[in-house]
Amino acid sequence: AQSVTQLGSHVSVSEGALVLLRCNYSSSVPPYLFWYVQYPNQGLQLLLKYTSAATLVKGINGFEAEFKKSETSFHLTKPSAHMSDAAEYFCAVTPGAGSYQLTFGKGTKLSVIP
Amino acid sequence: DAGVIQSPRHEVTEMGQEVTLRCKPISGHDYLFWYRQTMMRGLELLIYFNNNVPIDDSGMPEDRFSAKMPNASFSTLKIQPSEPRDSAVYFCASSTGKQTQYFGPGTRLLVL
Numbered sequence: 001a002q003s004v005t006q007l008g009s010h011v012s013v014s015e016g017a018l019v020l021l022r023c024n025y026s027s028s029v030p031p032y033l034f035w036y037v038q039y040p041n042q043g044l045q046l047l048l049k050y051t052s053a054a055t056l057v058k059g060i061n062g063f064e065a066e067f068k069k070s071e072t073s074f075h076l077t078k079p080s081a082h083m084s085d086a087a088e089y090f091c092a093v094t095p096g097a098g099s100y101q102l103t104f105g106k107g108t109k110l111s112v113i114p
Numbered sequence: 115d116a117g118v119i120q121s122p123r124h125e126v127t128e129m130g131q132e133v134t135l136r137c138k139p140i141s142g143h144d145y146l147f148w149y150r151q152t153m154m155r156g157l158e159l160l161i162y163f164n165n166n167v168p169i170d171d172s173g174m175p176e177d178r179f180s181a182k183m184p185n186a187s188f189s190t191l192k193i194q195p196s197e198p199r200d201s202a203v204y205f206c207a208s209s210t211g212k213q214t215q216y217f218g219p220g221t222r223l224l225v226l
Contacts, residue, residue, distance in 0.1 A: 042219055043118070043217035043220055044205070044207075044217040100147070100215075104156055107156065
């Protein structure tokens with residue numbers, strides 16, 4: 001079985017500051033990992049995904065995440081926050097290529113302070 | 115290209131009534147997923163289909179919930195009878211093969 005823990009249900013950063021959203025996972029097999037973003041009253045949109053290729057994954061809107069097997073982490077970062085980044089972010093895991101079952105974390109709501 | 119389409123976007127009903135949520139996946143996608151999102155439990159997978167056939171319904175909470183996919187372009191999630199604890203946002207997602215799941219905008223259900 002797999003699980004995802006997102007540290008911090010709510011993170012606030014100033015506009016222009018570094019964004020760091022934390023995600024730790026557990027999986028009995030090599031995982032595939034995803035970050036999704038949800039804007040208010042909208043569905044989830046894929047930001048980026050790790051599928052056992054490069055450990056540093058670049059996504060849309062300037063976000064990136066690094067897969068660290070030794071730390072079982074997949075933290076999401078962005079060098080400079082923009083007001084439009086305010087949303088809820090979800091980390092998700094699926095146990096490798098053979099499964100379609102995404103297990104989501106509880107989400108982290110990002111606020112950007114002008 | 116149109117994304118995943120869900121209807122209705124909002125539904126308010128009274129306890130005991132039947133509720134039907136609808137989903138049109140992206141054309142050409144052969145996997146369809148139904149999720150439920152609540153504050154308490156987060157996002158949960160309810161059921162998914164491959165080529166219109168239900169593959170895993172272990173996430174369906176109880177017999178009051180049922181899902182069908184009569185053809186490649188349409189799926190329904192039905193709750194009968196509905197209860198206040200069913201209030202949530204229900205998402206439909208679709209994908210092709212083992213690729214990224216694309217989510218619809220969701221149906222916000224309130225059962226009074």
